[in-house]
Structures are given as structure tokens and as C-alpha cells.
Amino acid sequence: MLVIPRRISHQESRPREPNARKAAARIHRLHGEGIAVSEARGSIRLEGEAASYGEKVAAGWTAAGFGFKGVVNDIVVAGVAEERLESPAVSDGLLEGAYFDVVVIGGGVIGSAIARELSRWDLSIALLEKECDVAVHTSSRNDGMIHDGFAAKPGTKKAAYNVRGNRLWEPLCAELGVDFKRPGSLVLFRSPWSAALYPVLADRARRNGVDGWELWSRSRVAAEEPNVVADQHGGFFLPSAGVLSPYKATVALAESAMMNGVRVVLNSCVTGLDMDGGSIARVLTNRGACRAGVVVNAAGNWADVVAGMAGDRFFSLHQRRGTDAILDASTASSQRHILGMPDFLRMHSRTKGGGLVPTVEGNVLVGPTASESPGREDYATRPGELAELEKHIRINGELSMSQVITYFSGVRPCTYEEDFIVEKSDRVANLVHVAGIQSPGLASAPAIAEDAARMAVEIASGFTATRPRSGWRPDGPASPEPRRLSPDGRNALIERNPAYGRIVCRCEEVSEGEIVDAVRSSLPATSLDAIKRRTRAGMGRCHGGFCTPRVMEILARESGVPLWAVTKKGPGSELCVGPTKGARS
Numbered sequence: 001m002l003v004i005p006r007r008i009s010h011q012e013s014r015p016r017e018p019n020a021r022k023a024a025a026r027i028h029r030l031h032g033e034g035i036a037v038s039e040a041r042g043s044i045r046l047e048g049e050a051a052s053y054g055e056k057v058a059a060g061w062t063a064a065g066f067g068f069k070g071v072v073n074d075i076v077v078a079g080v081a082e083e084r085l086e087s088p089a090v091s092d093g094l095l096e097g098a099y100f101d102v103v104v105i106g107g108g109v110i111g112s113a114i115a116r117e118l119s120r121w122d123l124s125i126a127l128l129e130k131e132c133d134v135a136v137h138t139s140s141r142n143d144g145m146i147h148d149g150f151a152a153k154p155g156t157k158k159a160a161y162n163v164r165g166n167r168l169w170e171p172l173c174a175e176l177g178v179d180f181k182r183p184g185s186l187v188l189f190r191s192p193w194s195a196a197l198y199p200v201l202a203d204r205a206r207r208n209g210v211d212g213w214e215l216w217s218r219s220r221v222a223a224e225e226p227n228v229v230a231d232q233h234g235g236f237f238l239p240s241a242g243v244l245s246p247y248k249a250t251v252a253l254a255e256s257a258m259m260n261g262v263r264v265v266l267n268s269c270v271t272g273l274d275m276d277g278g279s280i281a282r283v284l285t286n287r288g289a290c291r292a293g294v295v296v297n298a299a300g301n302w303a304d305v306v307a308g309m310a311g312d313r314f315f316s317l318h319q320r321r322g323t324d325a326i327l328d329a330s331t332a333s334s335q336r337h338i339l340g341m342p343d344f345l346r347m348h349s350r351t352k353g354g355g356l357v358p359t360v361e362g363n364v365l366v367g368p369t370a371s372e373s374p375g376r377e378d379y380a381t382r383p384g385e386l387a388e389l390e391k392h393i394r395i396n397g398e399l400s401m402s403q404v405i406t407y408f409s410g411v412r413p414c415t416y417e418e419d420f421i422v423e424k425s426d427r428v429a430n431l432v433h434v435a436g437i438q439s440p441g442l443a444s445a446p447a448i449a450e451d452a453a454r455m456a457v458e459i460a461s462g463f464t465a466t467r468p469r470s471g472w473r474p475d476g477p478a479s480p481e482p483r484r485l486s487p488d489g490r491n492a493l494i495e496r497n498p499a500y501g502r503i504v505c506r507c508e509e510v511s512e513g514e515i516v517d518a519v520r521s522s523l524p525a526t527s528l529d530a531i532k533r534r535t536r537a538g539m540g541r542c543h544g545g546f547c548t549p550r551v552m553e554i555l556a557r558e559s560g561v562p563l564w565a566v567t568k569k570g571p572g573s574e575l576c577v578g579p580t581k582g583a584r585s
């Protein structure tokens, strides 16, 4: 969403010489003498105790300003337990003894995009994901916005990857058959004072290389967006901002990678890395240990833990939660652009302005919020966060909280420098880190993937011949969507296969045929959420109230499991407890 910098006038930050003495003095002054500060392999390390997570994170931010390679924040917080990586219960030895030229850890949008880029090369590649599907974590819990690139701090990796990624997404979506729209983003001015900042905003957009921007007068805003509240003072329009479905895009990237030879292994959690000298020799998982020529760490909120498995924990991640509300699809026509009305007086480089995003499917997304909060996978929503979203809804006079059909939260994995890490490891010869991919990570994904894949291929060229894969295909598998067809096209499809005529999800008009396709696809949907990500069944106004039992039946039938074994999101989330008298198996 709209991100507004803390200072309106930005100086690109100059790298500083690491200075542990100065860092310690400042940390002690601001955060107390109890925090031990040391230098470890080029990074700054903090130890001690903090009363709250906010204090721990604040100390990490302070440490980030002293020119070290990274901040390793080992401060413990009273009452907050160290989180443990949990492996799925599968232990079938599937990966035992296998060899891959490249192993990518993490099936979010970043790992899936990297796997697809790597698939252009004639290498053996595995994408290991601990969950029962791709896009289970942050990559399905975001706003789906392909940011223009204006908001990122000039000179950062975030800024460069965002602008490059923004240009790459549209052609990539065309290849993958994923919807992409470019509504543009309108940053509304709430006062004449904010409107006067236009030259500064334009300068920042220019420095980041953003593709186009315009100053819109009050009357232009009123003409383009008649439902926007009257007390606006014009706006800063960024036409390059786009939207897509982040989970559909991630699934499509993974499927495209599979079509080009990548082995996507779900339910496979990397639990350790066996080292041989300065290289990773074996990747240990719950499904056995495999050998790997190169390892790419794209583990999202666990990337610092994975780095630690290789003895290369030069950074720590802190978690920034974000909550969004989804409005009913009937709101779609109430605005044309992505809208936000930030308060420039409260702007901050680390927090999002938030706003109203018309999604590619026709809903309006409200949010996200931003708050530092422990919990790498804590997706509970809090009443206070929802209340916070109301301020955005007020921008558009046609919207109200009564149109909210559901809400969700996600967790951004952030470094203390608040920038991405996309680099070969300094210490481990065959490791590439792609970490700290907070927002705008979705927007940046295709550009990050190009660079990370290039780095992995460079390492691989040291032990194998690297040549392009012959017959590489840019597209992904396509299955028909009857609701998008003309009446004649739909009739012809139903004649060929009547399952496309049996509507299961009435809100989103999803047919049985589409659900069957999702279960039978190359990356099969094995849970209700996985069906949702592929077909949208259950994502409409009733939010699965009507279609859930029917989808469960189809899933059970097609996967050959009893109804009570069907899960919402993998083992442990079964919807039924077992058969009752006379139940069908």
C-alpha cells in the first residue's frame, strides 16, 4: 500500500564505517545499560533483556544505524518464548539420498519465482516447502499491490527491485495466464500544506526511477473519483501501480517451474544443514536428507533461522504484522484507483499509510495496518487493528464497515536495516540469501528472482555445465473458468464436461469442474484453502457458508480420502471429527 517516508526531504543514506563503541554508547543511552553490544563477523550483536517486543525492536533499529553488515538481535523479551520451527508429521524418507544442483527453501512468491527463473537452466532443482501448499504464509496474506516504487527509500534495494519488478509483472502475468490490472495509485492530499509537498514527492519518484507521476488538482480528483470525500486537496497520481492475486500468481509461478522440470516438494521442512568445510553438503528435512550443489534461502519469516543452520546468521528478522479487511464485491465500482490519504505529519519510513485497494477480482481491500509484534506465523486479528482500518473507509463515501466480508492478517519479515537481502553468502560458498523480503516484496518478486537465480547459476557453474534448458516453456497450465466465457463458450464447455455447469460456490460462480481441475492439477490442491487459492471457491460474500460441505465432498472424492480427513490447511485442521452412524466413507 501507500508508504510514506518519515522525512519528506530525503538524503540517500551514506554507508558508515562500523563503529561498535559509538553504537554501544547510543544503545545504552537510549535503551539502557543492560544491553550487551558486541561485534560478530561484521555484524552487530545485541544481548540482554527487554520489557517488551517494541523495546527489543527499537534497540535493533538503533543498532542498524552504525554501518554493520547486519544486526543480530538476541535480546530476550519477558514473557515471549523463542519460536520453534515446526515440521509436518510426514517422515516417509522421500528426499533421502536425492541430489539436486539447486535447492530452494520456501514456496512463497519469492521462492516460487526463483524456482521458475532457475528452470530456464538445465539443472536439477527442488523447491522445498514445509506446508501442504505454496503461498500459505505472507505471499497469500498481503494486498496484492504491485507498488509503483515511489515509497521505498531512494538508494535501497527495495526501491530498485520494486521499480524493476513493477515493469516485469505485467508481461509475466500474460505468460502465466494470471490477471493483472494497472489502476494506478492516487495519494490524496488532506490539506493545502500536504499539496505543497508535491515537488518533494515528485523528486523522490524521479530518484527511484518510477514510471510516471502527475499532480492532480482537486477538481481532477473529484472528476476521476466522484465518491472521494470532499475535503481533499488534490492528489499525487502514480499510474504504474498495479494489482494481481498474490496467491494465484504464486501457484502459477510454482506450476510453471514444475512444467519446466522443477520438483516442488511440499510438506518438507528444512530442519538443518550439514556443513562440509565452508559449504553446505546436505539439506536435512523431515522427509530425509538430500545433497545440494547450491542452496537458496527464501524462507520468509524463518530466513534468519535457516541462515543460522548454515552458521551464517548475520542478520535477525523482526516481525511486523499487518491486518486488512475485504469488502464485498459490490463495492468494486465505487472507485477506479488505489486510494490513500496519508497524514504527512505522522509519516514514518517503516509504517504504511494504508488505503483502499480495488483488487483484481473486484473487491476493495482496506489496509494494511503495521505494528511490530512477535509471532512469525501469528495471524490472529485484533479489534484495535480493525478499528484502525475505518479511517481508510471514510475516504470513499460509498464504503462502510458493514460491507466488510472478512479480514485477515499477515506478517512481514523485516531486517533492522529495513531493506532486502539478496546476495551470495560471505561465509558459505554455496548459499544465496533472499531474506527480509517485507513489502514491497510481492511487487519486487520477479526482479529479485532474476538476480537470485543468476547468483545460484554462477555458483552452480563451478561444479556443473550450466546451459539453458531446451524446450523451456513460459506459460503455466491453464484450466477453463466458465464465468469468464461467453454464453456460447460456456455452453460448449458444459456440453463437453457437465461438471463445469454445476455451480458449487454461488458467490464467486465456481463450478465443480474447476474444483476437480484444482485437485487434479500438477500441484494438486489438497485442502480447502488450497482450493480457495486456485479457484476462489469460498472467498465470496458468504465466505464458504454454503459451498464448504460441497467442496469438501468433491475434495474427498477426488483425493480418495474420507470426508473427515479433509482439512482446511493441512493436518491438524480437519473440519470433521469422524464418521457418525451410517455416514458415507
Ligand SMILES: Cc1cc2nc3c(=O)[nH]c(=O)nc-3n(C[C@H](O)[C@H](O)[C@H](O)COP(=O)(O)OP(=O)(O)OC[C@H]3O[C@@H](n4cnc5c(N)ncnc54)[C@H](O)[C@@H]3O)c2cc1C
Pocket: 001, 085, 105, 106, 107, 108, 109, 110, 111, 128, 129, 130, 131, 134, 135, 136, 137, 138, 139, 140, 141, 142, 143, 144, 145, 146, 147, 268, 269, 270, 271, 298, 299, 300, 301, 302, 303, 306, 320, 321, 322, 323, 324, 368, 369, 409, 410, 411, 412, 437, 438, 439, 440, 441, 442, 443, 444
Ligand atoms: C499485510 C501485508 C500486506 C502486504 N502488501 C503487499 C503489497 O501490496 N505489495 C507488495 O509488494 N508486498 C506486500 N507485502 C509483502 C509481501 O507479501 C512479501 O514481501 C512477500 O509475500 C514475501 O514472500 P516470501 O516468499 O519471501 O515469504 P513467504 O510467502 O512467507 O514464503 C516463505 C515460505 O518459506 C517456507 N519456509 C520457511 N521456513 C522453511 C523451512 N525451514 N523449510 C521449508 N520451508 C520453509 C514458509 O512455509 C513459507 O511458505 C505485504 C505483506 C503483508 C504482511
